[in-house]
């Protein structure tokens with residue numbers, strides 16, 4: 001589904017502090033599977049996710065999504081592709097304080113022009129599925145870390161993306177909540193969704209839910 005070939009990413013290219021965060025990545029990520037990237041801090045995991053999700057462009061090499069080379073598409077196509085095909089959950093969740101849970105979940109659907117009623121129905125359905133059915137009207141900052149993580153997941157799914165991308169999704173969660181996250185992964189995957197995430201957390205990476213663990217170190221894949 002997603003193919004990475006000869007992928008390299010430099011920061012500060014051409015300057016004295018030039019740094020190659022990714023240095024030759026070749027990988028095929030299968031549709032409908034859960035893939036985890038595991039590696040030490042600074043190994044390039046987040047950088048890799050930003051390239052997979054078309055949030056950044058590679059310095060060299062290419063990213064192919066469903067047979068189409070997407071890494072060189074103009075920005076306006078990428079914006080559309082990101083919105084339609086990818087849902088993102090970031091480490092700090094990036095929820096908007098002062099807005100309700102429901103408003104946060106509905107936010108990424110605003111630019112799509114979908115009728116508000118449809119979006120709201122889907123948001124309520126997702127909150128129900130994520131066991132937050134009664135919390136929709138509460139301000140997001142009143143929720144616990146685990147609840148906020150589930151809001152972030154609901155928000156990532158509002159546009160029904162084929163691929164869910166998550167960066168260290170359990171970094172702020174205790175063991176009980178991390179186990180719940182594994183359960184959630186299984187539920188999402190049972191619905192056919194492709195999930196790609198990074199994690200240091202053995203509790204998640206070594207769980208039976210993950211189909212493939214890809215090791216990364218110093219910007220290269222481990223054999």
Ligand SMILES: Nc1ncnc2c1ncn2[C@@H]1O[C@H](COP(=O)(O)OP(=O)(O)OP(=O)(O)O)[C@@H](O)[C@H]1O
Nearest residue numbers: 011012019021039040041042043044045046047048
């Ligand atoms: N915008 C940037 N400018 C310069 N260097 C960067 C930038 N973003 C990342 N890097 C460097 O690239 C390397 C890889 O960073 P990345 O965030 O991908 O690592 P990571 O494996 O996700 O780490 P962690 O597990 O700590 O989140 C690091 O050494 C980092 O300092």
